[in-house]
Amino acid sequence: MVPNKEIVVGRSSDLDMVLVEEMVSRKHARIAYENDAVVIEDLGSTNGTFVNGEKIKRAQLKEGDRVLIGTSILKVIVMDGSSHEQGRPNLEVVAAQRRTSSPRTMSGSIDEVPLPDLLQLFSTSKKSGALVIRTEEDIGRIFLQKGIIYYASINDLGDLAPIKSIFRMLTWQKGLFDFDASDLREFPKPVEVTVQEILMESLRQLDELNAFRDQLPALSARIVLDTPLVPPLRDLSPEDLDVLQLAHNFNRFGTLLDKSQATDVDTARIVLKLIQKNYLRVE
Numbered sequence: 705m706v707p708n709k710e711i712v713v714g715r716s717s718d719l720d721m722v723l724v725e726e727m728v729s730r731k732h733a734r735i736a737y738e739n740d741a742v743v744i745e746d747l748g749s750t751n752g753t754f755v756n757g758e759k760i761k762r763a764q765l766k767e768g769d770r771v772l773i774g775t776s777i778l779k780v781i782v783m784d785g786s787s788h789e790q791g792r793p794n795l796e797v798v799a800a801q802r803r804t805s806s807p808r809t810m811s812g813s814i815d816e817v818p819l820p821d822l823l824q825l826f827s828t829s830k831k832s833g834a835l836v837i838r839t840e841e842d843i844g845r846i847f848l849q850k851g852i853i854y855y856a857s858i859n860d861l862g863d864l865a866p867i868k869s870i871f872r873m874l875t876w877q878k879g880l881f882d883f884d885a886s887d888l889r890e891f892p893k894p895v896e897v898t899v900q901e902i903l904m905e906s907l908r909q910l911d912e913l914n915a916f917r918d919q920l921p922a923l924s925a926r927i928v929l930d931t932p933l934v935p936p937l938r939d940l941s942p943e944d945l946d947v948l949q950l951a952h953n954f955n956r957f958g959t960l961l962d963k964s965q966a967t968d969v970d971t972a973r974i975v976l977k978l979i980q981k982n983y984l985r986v987e
Contacts, residue, residue: 710736713773714747727751728774735765742780744771757824770817772825775810775883777817810883819874820903822881827851827899834887839879846870847889853902854894864962866895867902871968874906909969920972923958926987927951927975935981947974951984 711720714732723732729749736743742765746753754772755763765771771778814822814837822835823846830851837844847855856869921927929952940948943966950960957975964971978984 710734712747714749723774723776725774725776728776732773733771741765749773752829754825754829757821757828759828770821770825772829775831775885777810777812777822777825779816810881812881814876814879814881817881819876819881820906822883823853823899823903826883831883831885832888833883833885834889836882836884837873837876837879838881839876842876844869844873844876846873847887847891849888851899853897853899855891856895861962865965867897868967870902871906871909874903875910909967913969913972916973916976919976921957921975921979921986923956923961925957926955927957927960927979927984928955928987930982930985933983935983940978940983943970944974944978947971948978948983951975951978 712731712734713719713721713723713728714730715722715724715728716730719731727750729747729751731747732749733747733753734745736745743762744753744755744760744765745762746760751774752759754760755765756770757772765780767780769780771780819837825831826835826848828851832849832851833847835846835848837846842858844858845856846853853866853870856866856873858864858869858872861869929948937945937948947960947964947966950963954960954963960975961968961971966974975984979986
């Protein structure tokens with residue numbers, strides 16, 4: 705931004721930054737450089753303006769902030785250049801490109817807009833639709849209805865519970881995402897959980913998993929019964945026995961995690977215990 709320069713964002717074709725979509729008002733928000741700071745102000749829009757997941761009327765922006773307008777996320781970055789004037793051409797190029805924009809789904813990279821931030825934005829703005837995340841190995845989907853998560857899957861695996869799928873996706877650091885507001889399919893066993901509940905529980909599980917992650921076998925490793933079985937089965941809990949049976953039936957550690965009804969962190973902890981007590985061994 706340059707002093708005394710402002711950008712008005714909205715659906716109207718005569719504005720500086722045009723976002724062609726129904727959820728954007730004709731004049732939605734203005735971004736300006738005032739008193740050595742970049743500020744954003746909502747212009748009485750119907751669906752609101754959000755900064756880092758919080759609905760605002762006016763806010764000061766800093767580098768890295770994420771602004772949600774309609775289904776578009778704008779990221780605040782510092783421009784290279786030795787003077788304010790050098791920044792002006794870059795600003796104008798962005799505005800010109802936006803004038804020719806056509807309706808589209810929200811898309812981007814979770815490297816730049818992490819999945820927790822995306823979910824918070826969708827929750828606060830009560831979005832409905834499907835968030836699709838693609839990595840080199842997996843495709844994950846999270847379905848929302850008015851900001852509430854009602855289903856999730858990874859690679860359409862029927863054995864993987866929706867909540868467990870979300871927790872796994874929240875550990876992904878790289879990948880591309882798309883949000884499709886038209887994808888409102890129904891599921892036979894939907895869940896209903898708030899984004900805030902998911903994020904809090906995910907942080908707890910991640911903290912626990914990090915405490916022993918380096919002791920776990922690789923997902924591709926074979927986990928087999930350590931025969932002859934010397935330690936008595938009567939010393940194991942029902943949860944321990946369930947995991948022992950899964951190891952016997954499916955062998956591969958990654959498949960065992962998928963099939964287990966317990967969370968990944970609880971299942972991994974049991975596997976580690978069974979290996980240490982010589983019920984299981986890694987091949």
